[in-house]
Amino acid sequence: MFFRLPVKIILLILACISAAVIWQQAQLAVLALGRIDPVPEVETLIAEERYAEAADYLDFFLNYDYVRDDPNAQALHAEIEKVRGSLSYRASKLGEGLFEGTSDEAIGKAAGVITDFFVIGDLRDLAAQGSNWVQGEEVDEVVAALAAIGVVATAAQVASAAATVGTAGAAAPAAAGTTGVKGGVTILKAARKLGKLPPWLGKTLVNSAQTVKKTKKLDSVTDLFNDVYRLARTPGGLNLLSKTSDAASLRRMAKAAETFGDSTATLYRIGGPTFLKTAARAKQLGTESIKLASTYGVKGLRVLDKIGPTRFIKYSARASKIAYKGDFFDLIARFLAMLPTWLLYLLCGLGIVAWIPWQWLKRLGQSLIPEKQIPAA
Incomplete structure (x- = not known):
């Protein structure tokens, strides 16, 4: 196989570039990422x-x-803080919590929680649905189911609290369980009113309410409502709830909320299901590494999962130091990072093959083969 000198030089250059890309593939993967604005x-x-x-x-x-x-x-x-700090804005959010039981601000959520925890909200919602039924209007079965569960939970909460005092704290876990159910009722009512309650959960609640009303026990809903309650304590918890598809995905979302706290809704907004998958490995990858990777979007989370937190943090720091590199460098880095590994190895192989002294090997081979003896006449 013979190559002309210009071709050999080009293949050698490509082979060197390919070898460098293979060597620095992880770093190029980070350099090729663009941060979210x-x-x-x-x-x-x-x-x-x-x-x-x-x-x-x-x-x-x-x-x-x-x-x-x-x-x-x-x-x-500054603009957001000015609006959220205004008296009129805070008053409107307080009114949402008191009269509607829903709000996206802390002051409104607190008002909604207070009314629901003191059974006022449950009785209010039961009365409203009862009035709709009497007048022949549509009854929201989910809200009615939640209100019914809330009434049973309130009774159980009072009984558990009394038992806790009477047993010197031995019944405290039961009291905590009913508190979780009450918190779950609160957020699920808000989710229903805001259109954030996923269909699967609505069906589950209606069926569970029948069981609770018959048994007067909360065992069938305790785990579910505790997961919801964990989301309730997280900003943006209703949006997170709306993204669940079954009890298992609710559990994963609740665990992510427990790990990432106030940042959970934003992280899910950025990474979606990829974030949940990465969050399940938070102990191995580290919460701060996952947050940093999220500033690069879904691709950042995938690169983190591929190369690990130590190298990702190191290469990200290098990338930030050469932020002035410009669009051309970004384009080159992204192009090199996208090249498939098999192509890089192929180019390396061609570069080696091109510089093998084929003619010299051919002559050497011929010299090692003995000449045929011509028989005497």
Whole structure:
């Protein structure tokens, strides 16, 4: 196999580049990533007057210098804080919690929780659904089921609290369990009213309410409601709840919320199911590594899962130091990172083959073969 000199030089260069890419493949994968600019998403949320979501989303990114040093992000943060701190805004959110039992702000959530925990909310909702039934209007079976479960939970909560006192604390776990159910009832009512309750959960609640009413026990719903209650204590918990598809996915979402706290809704907004998959390995990957990878989007989470937290953090730090590299360098890095491994090895092989001295080997082979003896006449 023979190659002309220009071809051999080109193949050698390609082989060297391919070898370098193979050697630095992990670093190139990070360099090829682009970080998320949160400003457009925040502006959209502000335009829709979803200030609580906008604040949570922007606050997550403000932990990183590339956003913290952005004047546009700083201006949006100041605007959001001004609106959320105004008396009229806080009063409207308080009213939502008291009269509707729903709110996306802490003050409204607190009001809703208070009314529901003191059975006022449950009786209110039962009365409303009863009135609808009497007047021949549509009855929301899910809200009625939740209210019925809430009444039973309140009675159990009172009984558990009395038992705790009488047994010097031995009945405390039962009291905690009923508190979880009450918290679950609260958030599920809010989810229903805001259209955030997934269909599978509505059916489950209606069926469970029948069991609870018959047995007057909460055993059949305790685990489910405890998972919901864990989401209830997380900002954006209703949005997270709406993304679940069954009890198993609810459990995964609740565990993620327990691990990542206030950042969970934003992380899920960024990574979706990929984030949940990565969150399940939080002990191995590290919560801070997952948060950092999320600033690069879904691709960042995938690269983290592939190369591990130590190298991801190191290469991300290097990438931030050469942030001035420009679009051309980004384009080159992304192109090289996308090249399949088999192609890189093929180019390396061609580079080696091109410089093998085939003619010399041929002559050497011929010299080693003895000449045929010509027989005498």
